[in-house]
Amino acid sequence: MAGFNSIPVYEELVEAIQRLPNIGRRSAERIAYHIIESDEKEVDHLVRAIINAHDKIHKCEICGNYTDQKVCSICSDPSRDKSIICVVTRPRDIVAFEKSRVLRCRYHVLHGLLSPAEGIDPDMIDIRSLINRLKKGGIKEVIMATDPSVTGEATAMYISKLIKPMKIKVTRLGYGISVGSDLQYADEMTLSRSLEYRNEI
Amino acid sequence: MAGFNSIPVYEELVEAIQRLPNIGRRSAERIAYHIIESDEKEVDHLVRAIINAHDKIHKCEICGNYTDQKVCSICSDPSRDKSIICVVTRPRDIVAFEKSRVLRCRYHVLHGLLSPAEGIDPDMIDIRSLINRLKKGGIKEVIMATDPSVTGEATAMYISKLIKPMKIKVTRLGYGISVGSDLQYADEMTLSRSLEYRNEI
Numbered sequence: 313m314a315g316f317n318s319i320p321v322y323e324e325l326v327e328a329i330q331r332l333p334n335i336g337r338r339s340a341e342r343i344a345y346h347i348i349e350s351d352e353k354e355v356d357h358l359v360r361a362i363i364n365a366h367d368k369i370h371k372c373e374i375c376g377n378y379t380d381q382k383v384c385s386i387c388s389d390p391s392r393d394k395s396i397i398c399v400v401t402r403p404r405d406i407v408a409f410e411k412s413r414v415l416r417c418r419y420h421v422l423h424g425l426l427s428p429a430e431g432i433d434p435d436m437i438d439i440r441s442l443i444n445r446l447k448k449g450g451i452k453e454v455i456m457a458t459d460p461s462v463t464g465e466a467t468a469m470y471i472s473k474l475i476k477p478m479k480i481k482v483t484r485l486g487y488g489i490s491v492g493s494d495l496q497y498a499d500e501m502t503l504s505r506s507l508e509y510r511n512e513i
Numbered sequence: 514m515a516g517f518n519s520i521p522v523y524e525e526l527v528e529a530i531q532r533l534p535n536i537g538r539r540s541a542e543r544i545a546y547h548i549i550e551s552d553e554k555e556v557d558h559l560v561r562a563i564i565n566a567h568d569k570i571h572k573c574e575i576c577g578n579y580t581d582q583k584v585c586s587i588c589s590d591p592s593r594d595k596s597i598i599c600v601v602t603r604p605r606d607i608v609a610f611e612k613s614r615v616l617r618c619r620y621h622v623l624h625g626l627l628s629p630a631e632g633i634d635p636d637m638i639d640i641r642s643l644i645n646r647l648k649k650g651g652i653k654e655v656i657m658a659t660d661p662s663v664t665g666e667a668t669a670m671y672i673s674k675l676i677k678p679m680k681i682k683v684t685r686l687g688y689g690i691s692v693g694s695d696l697q698y699a700d701e702m703t704l705s706r707s708l709e710y711r712n713e714i
Contacts, residue, residue: 319581321565328562331555333543342534345605347563348570348579354532355567359560361529362548364522366556369549378549380520404546
């Protein structure tokens with residue numbers, strides 16, 4: 313088609329935007345137009361925000377949560393209960409648990425779930441660093457707070473089998489989490505219940 | 514809240530993304546996470562696409578359509594009927610008309626609509642450049658293809674009054690466009706009908 317869509321730099325921008333999560337062709341075109349019509353300052357601001365966040369945010373060297381420091385704000389908080397570690401799939405899940413305000417523990421982020429179908433094996437997620445934390449001692453309980461999905465359950469089971477010989481209590485989120493749902497979007501009440509009724513596995 | 518949301522560079526990224534059209538807080542957070550988790554190459558690609566599109570795309574010096582050349586692909590197409598100018602609100606509307614394939618004319622992009630309520634007066638949209646094009650001669654008809662909204666109608670009326678003394682036929686999109694709708698999302702059939710049944714105003 314002759315016209316605007318035949319400009320290569322426009323097509324490249326639309327394609328790059330479409331690679332972002334939940335953005336279809338039409339949304340990508342609206343965003344591309346918006347960017348083209350924005351003034352220099354606004355585009356600079358967006359570009360700098362992208363580069364800054366990508367450059368400065370990395371994994372906390374203790375728990376794997378995202379931080380712009382060496383150690384995240386939760387791991388460096390002295391008021392936290394250091395004897396409990398809540399194991400989550402991704403940093404976003406920590407935000408959900410913090411909102412539920414039931415636990416004042418520390419976390420461990422796996423950055424993925426085991427999935428033989430997708431070729432994701434134990435070396436590809438942060439299990440080893442969790443075991444190393446536990447080996448240092450002082451941990452009484454590990455709460456497996458992975459998603460209530462097939463891969464989430466399988467990952468919780470796999471890790472619990474590794475931890476049990478270490479004589480550390482391993483629990484799994486109970487009551488409240490609905491099977492097959494996406495944990496990061498769970499409401500605060502559901503998460504509160506699931507922490508309250510957690511069960512030893 | 515202690516945790517990920519308290520990282521300033523993260524908050525800045527989410528806020529910058531939220532300024533894009535039709536992106537809410539939750540979508541902005543998903544996109545921000547995606548960017549943070551992307552590898553260097555992918556982020557570079559996105560940033561370069563944004564900068565390139567913004568730097569290289571500008572208004573065609575004849576019609577105001579977006580182009581990466583001095584003159585857009587439509588204005589430089591010798592097979593086009595140069596005696597008809599279709600006046601549209603924004604470059605996106607040209608794409609919609611090109612899809613309908615009824616006209617092989619040229620366009621003029623106003624880059625906005627008159628709106629006394631929003632303080633947008635005739636000097637703030639590209640009316641003067643349209644009048645200058647018409648003064649050069651050779652134009653038999655101007656089709657006012659602004660949105661079928663209050664501001665779109667008012668703009669069409671305002672411009673038609675400027676053109677009439679020049680003895681050039683001015684028509685308005687007819688049949689088919691539904692009042693209050695957004696022209697850029699009109700289907701091809703509706704646009705075909707509205708071109709076929711256009712009326713002199």
